[in-house]
Amino acid sequence: MRVTLSATARRGASPLGLGLFAAAVVVLLLFPQFVKSPYALHMMVLFFLSVIMGESWNILGGYAGQYSVGHSAYFGVGAYTTMILMTAKGIPPWFGVWVGVVVVVGVALIIGSICFRLRGPYFVLASIAVAEIMRLSAFNLKELTNGAEGILAVSVPPLTIGGTVITDFLSKVPFYYFGLGLALLTIAVTWVVEHSKLGYFFQAIREDQDAAHSLGISLTLYKNIALVISAILTSLAGSYYAVYVGFVDPNTVLPLDLSVQIVLISIIGGIGTLFGPVVGALVLVPLSEALRSNLITQAFFSMGLVSQDSKVGIFLQENLAHAHVLIYGILVVIVILFMPEGVLGFVTRLVQKITRRDA
Amino acid sequence: MAILEVKNVSKFFGGLAANSDVSFSVEQGMIMGLIGPNGAGKTTLFNCITGYYPPSRGEVTFDGRRMNGLQPDKVCKLGMARTWQKVRPLAKMSVLDNVMVGALCRTNSLKVARDVAMEQVKVVRLEHKLNFLAGGLPIGERKKLEVARVLATRPKLVLLDEIMGGLNPAESEELIQLIFDIKKDGITQVVIEHDMKAIMRISERIVVINSGEKLAEGTPAEIVATPEVVAAYLGSEH
CATH class of the missing domain: 1.10.8 (Helicase, Ruva Protein; domain 3)
Incomplete structure (x- = not known):
C-alpha cells in the first residue's frame, strides 16, 4: 500500500519527527554562540535563504501544482522595493520589507490574472515571460532602479525599538537570526496551509483542475490565493537577501537562473511536502559551495586519493572549480532521474522498506 | 415540481450541432435516464447543464434559478454535482x-x-x-x-455519467443499489448509462437523444415501444 507523504504528515506529526524538529531548532538557535566564523555564518544565511525561497515556491508549485518558473519576479520586487526605500528615502528595511509585501501582492495579482488563464506548459512559459519583462524593466527604468549599475547600500540603519538599539547589523549574527526566523515562518505557513481547507483545495487543483472545479472549487480564487502567499514569502526572501548583500542589480535579483534555482530546491528535496525544500536546501547549498570553492579537490588531496603534483591532481585543481556549474547540472539530472519524489521521498521509502523487512 | 428544466438547449462546435433544441424537465426526487447511441451528445448536454460549456442557445433552470453562464464551482455550490465518464x-x-x-x-x-x-x-x-x-x-x-x-x-441533484461503464455484473448491481439508496435520501438523479437492462430498471422516466436531438421521452415501458428508439439503436431494418 502506497500512502502519500503529505497524507501521512496530515495525520499529525510523529513524536519522533516533532522531537527532531525541535532539537534542530534549538541547535540552530544556539549555533552562533559557539560558531563565530563569518564563513560558517554566511553559509547558514545562504541555507536559510534557500529554505525560504524553496518553501515559498512549494506552496504554489508543490501544493497547487502551478509550476511558476518566474519567481525571481517576486524576489526582485521585494529586493528592489526595500533597497530603493532604504537608499533613496532613508526608510529602514524593517518597514521597507512590508511595503515590498504590499507591492508584491499587487504584482502577483496582475501576473496571476494573466498567467492563470493558461494551463500546464503554457503557464510555465507565461511565468518566465513575465519575469523577464520585470528584469528588462529594471534595466530600463533608470530613475527608479539605477539600471544596470544597480543600487548599493553602504550601511544598514540600526534596528531600534523605542530608542533602544536591538542590533546594529555590523556582524552576520543578526542576519543569521533574521534568516532563521523567516525560514521558520515559511515552514509554519506551509504547515498551516497543509492542515487547512486551502491545502486540500490546492492539491485537488494540482491533481485535476476540472475535477476540482466540479467539486465547487473556484480555480481563479484558489490559484491566486496560492500565488499571493507564495509571492509574499518570496518577496521577504528578496528583501532579506538585498539587505544582507547590500546591493541589487537586475542580473542578481531578477535573472532566469534564480527562478530555476528556486524551483530546483523543491524538486530536489521533495515537491509538495512540508520539509522537502529544507532537504533540498541541505543538499544544494553545500553542494554548490563545495564545487565552487574547489573543496572536493582539496578533500581528494587530503584523503591521499590523488597526489597534488600528479597530472590528475593539477588537472582537477585547475578545472574542477570552473566546471562546477556543469557538475551541479549533472547531479541535478541524476537526482531527478533516480529520485522522482526528491531526496526526502527517496529516503522515506528506503526507511519504510527497511522497517517493513524488520517487521 | 421540476427541479431541473432544460429548455431548447443547443450547443454548436463550429458548424457541428452537438445538441440541438433539447428540452426536458426533471421532477424533484426522481431518477431520470438519459440514453442514446455513442456520440449522441449526452455528455455534451451534461457539460452544458453543469457550466463547463455555455449553451449556444436555450436555457437551463435549476431550483428556480437560471444557470446559463455560471461556472462549474458555482453550479456545485448551488447543489448540482456531476461525475465524470472518464473518471x-x-x-x-x-x-x-x-x-x-x-x-x-x-x-x-x-x-x-x-x-x-x-x-x-x-x-x-x-x-x-x-x-x-x-x-x-x-x-x-x-x-x-x-x-x-x-x-x-x-447535492440536491446529481448527474451520473456512465458510472457502470466497464464494470462487471456484480459491481454494476452494487451501483444500481447505490442509486436506489441515493434516491431514498431524496436526491434527484439524472443518469447516463449504456446498459439498457440497468437503465430500464432504475429510471422512472427516460429521455432518448440521437445525433444531438431529443428523439423520445417517456416511461421505460413507453420508450421500448417507440419505433424510432428501436431504429436509432438497431437500425430501421429491425
Missing part, C-alpha cells in the same frame, strides 16, 4: 482526502469534512480503502469514489 480521481491523494475535498465545498472545518467524508465512503462501501491512493484503485472502485465525492458536496 478523474485526485490520484496522489488518499480515498478519504478525495471525498473530503468534496465535503469542504460546504464547510471550512476539516473535522466536519472528515466526518461527512467517512459517512459517504461507507455509503459506497470503500471504507477498507480509506488510506489508499486514489490513483491506485481499480476501475470499479474509482467509479464508486466519484459517486462518494459528489455526494459529499451535499
